[in-house]
Amino acid sequence: MAEPAEPAADQPGCPSAQGGGLLPAELRAWMILTAATGAVEQELRSVVKGALGVSHDEFLVLCLLAEQPADGLRMTRIAELLGRPKTRLTYQIACLQHAGLVTRKAVSGDRRGVEVALTGKARELLSDASGTLAETVKRAVEQFVGPAQREAVHGLLPGLVEH
Numbered sequence: 001m002a003e004p005a006e007p008a009a010d011q012p013g014c015p016s017a018q019g020g021g022l023l024p025a026e027l028r029a030w031m032i033l034t035a036a037t038g039a040v041e042q043e044l045r046s047v048v049k050g051a052l053g054v055s056h057d058e059f060l061v062l063c064l065l066a067e068q069p070a071d072g073l074r075m076t077r078i079a080e081l082l083g084r085p086k087t088r089l090t091y092q093i094a095c096l097q098h099a100g101l102v103t104r105k106a107v108s109g110d111r112r113g114v115e116v117a118l119t120g121k122a123r124e125l126l127s128d129a130s131g132t133l134a135e136t137v138k139r140a141v142e143q144f145v146g147p148a149q150r151e152a153v154h155g156l157l158p159g160l161v162e163h
Contacts (some may be wrong), residue, residue, distance in 0.1 A: 011148045029152035043140035044133070051129035053099065057084070058092050062101065065118045066126055072117030074107065101125070 027156040032054055041056060048059045048078070059083055065072060073081075079089045101122035107113030118126075154160060 014083075018111070025155055029155045032148055032152040033156075036149045040137060041146040043143075044136050047133060051132055052125055054101070055095065057082075057088075058096055061092055061096060061116075062118065062122055062126060065102065066123070068117075070117060072103075072115045075104075075114045075116055078116060096122075101132065114153040155159045 021028070044059075047104055048054065048056055052059060052062070054062065061078060064078060064081060075089060075093065077085065078084075078093075079086045082089070083094075093102060094105060097104055101119055102116050105115050105117075107115050152162045
């Protein structure tokens with residue numbers, strides 16, 4: 001695996017990685033992991049937009065639904081799993097529905113419940129783009145996850161066995 005790229009000469013590295021600040025080790029480790037995740041997401045954003053024509057947040061909804069049974073998930077559960085406010089999710093689902101990528105239907109016996117599922121069009125798009133998206137993630141992880149991030153994970157999960 002490649003080591004993380006060095007920051008540009010005018011850009012300092014992740015401040016949390018240096019330690020010695022006010023944060024306990026667990027919070028410092030979380031900040032290191034958050035920074036790496038953000039960098040991977042940034043690399044993925046433009047590829048997602050080009051390949052699927054959706055925003056990164058909409059892509060996360062599609063990925064979540066892709067791993068579910070064909071009947072989909074309740075919107076409240078999607079909001080919980082993605083840590084999104086329900087109002088924001090409602091807008092994203094409306095955009096995905098307008099694009100023909102998801103369907104919405106009322107949950108039987110629950111007048112307030114709404115279930116969301118992928119359409120065939122979305123499944124086909126995800127299938128067609130999955131190789132490119134997976135390669136983008138792999139390259140970004142290789143670039144942004146190095147010794148500091150591995151050490152952070154080990155610090156948070158000391159019982160984790162390294163392979």
